[in-house]
Amino acid sequence: MKARLLLASGVLLLVLSGFLFFLFRAKFREQSFMEMKFFPIKNEEISSQEVFGDTDIQSPIRLLFAGDMMFDRYIRTQSDRMGKEAIFDGIRAQLSSADLVVANLEGPITSSESESAGSAIGEARNYVFTFNSKWADVLAHANIHLVNIGNNHILNFGESGLVETRQFLRDAGVKFFGDPTDDSFRSYDAIIRGKRIGFVNYNQFYADAESRALSDIDRLHSAVDILVVYTHWGAEYAPATDEEKRLAHLFVDRGADMIIGSHPHVVQEREVYRGKTIYYSLGNFIFDQYFSSETMRGLLVEASIAPDNSISFREFPLRLSSDGRTSIE
Secondary structure (H helix, E strand, C coil): HHHHHHHHHHHHHHHHHHHHHHHHHHHHHHHHHHHHHHHHHHHCCCCCCCCCCCCCCCEEEEEEEEEEEEECHHHHHHHHCCCCCHCCCCCHHHHCCCCEEEEEEEEEEEECCCCCCCCCCCCCHHHHHCCCCCCHHHHHCCCCCECCCCCCCCCCCCHHHHHHHHHHHHEEECCCEEECHHHHHHHHEECCCCCCHHHHHHEECCCCCCHHHHHCCCCHCCCCCCEEEEEEECCCCCCHHHHHHHHHHHHHHHCCCCCEEEECCCCCCCEEECEEEEECCCCECCCCCCCCCCCCCCEEEEECCCCCCCEEEEEEEEEECCCEEEEEC
């Protein structure tokens, strides 16, 4: 009787131990899953090699740069009517052929209602932008996988709007740089066919813009194969200013391999300084400024990077139509 009691107790203890083991293991796996699912990954820690280009290291890398994109106001009403994807129909083939397309996102992507749609020119709300959350996926489908967010409209819906923007872009697989509020996202470097290409923003609308840009150039230029400075600067609807030229030369002197400009809403001049190419402004890319021939034209610039890191450029003039579409001229 005593032996049977001891045997039963042993079996019960074994069962209980097994139950506790499986309960602990399940809890551990649940905790590990939660940590993996919510572990914060910084923008610069995500390898872009899976996204950009193929693996043929002997082929030139084709970067395609565009200017200002604005998806509110008249562009919002037109794209709602004909479909958001239609905005890119006239340039989709050109965009899809590049290893990486980079453009300026001139405003936040948020869940908020538009303030500028239907507003009159000159009204304060006419210059307050927010873009529908679906635009992040539309950008990805158009092969625009890197955007500059260092501009004078990205905080139109405050810091909460910027937080939403980052999340919508992440969810769509679109990378970003130029963040004015978080130093972790000020610059970005992509790996394309084994080459490391860095992207730095200069944004004249924020304090210490020059020192911030120089700091990022100093930090990255010796660590990357090619360094791009994408700027938001200058005077609207005017040629390049003396200040733009001073800064561009300074950025090249500190290590920039090319400079791409945005903000003036017109195409500005091109310059070669110390063997490095400067595009002071690419003008509008997607925008509803149909009041002059200059604002209805933009420029796509292809930078072809050879295996020896030499760079050649090709230009594609753009025409912005009054139906909201942009196409190659």
